[in-house]
Amino acid sequence: MEDRxxxxxxxxxxxxxxxxxxxQEGMTKSSTLDVSANGLRFRVKDRPxxxxxxxxxxxxxxxxxxxxxxKVVWCxxxxxGDYEIGLRLSDTRSEDGKAFMDFYSQQLLGFTExxxxxxxxxx
Numbered sequence: 001m002e003d004r005x006x007x008x009x010x011x012x013x014x015x016x017x018x019x020x021x022x023x024q025e026g027m028t029k030s031s032t033l034d035v036s037a038n039g040l041r042f043r044v045k046d047r048p049x050x051x052x053x054x055x056x057x058x059x060x061x062x063x064x065x066x067x068x069x070x071k072v073v074w075c076x077x078x079x080x081g082d083y084e085i086g087l088r089l090s091d092t093r094s095e096d097g098k099a100f101m102d103f104y105s106q107q108l109l110g111f112t113e114x115x116x117x118x119x120x121x122x123x
Contacts, residue, residue: 016042039089043084069091
């Protein structure tokens with residue numbers, strides 16, 4: 001299977017609350033399995049449809065909650081009768097979107113710093 005990701009994903013567990021715009025009343029708690037600059041993955045109890053709109057509240061380190069909107073890109077059944085979903089963030093230009101991008105940039109910078117010796121080409 002070809003990996004079509006544009007951005008590096010980091011296996012980071014962040015508290016997230018979610019609500020499917022079409023059928024869910026209150027927010028449900030979960031945790032991210034991984035995050036990237038334009039998306040994230042986590043587990044849910046109910047099976048959403050692809051392109052379903054999702055409202056998110058993600059707790060970034062330091063306790064700063066950010067509210068973001070996203071769309072379901074894929075959904076697959078996981079163990080324990082729940083589902084893993086992949087989301088694409090809808091807008092990263094809002095204040096909360098910028099805060100999320102700042103967090104992601106810090107993760108990328110840390111990764112780059114710890115792997116800079118491995119990226120040098122030996123001639």
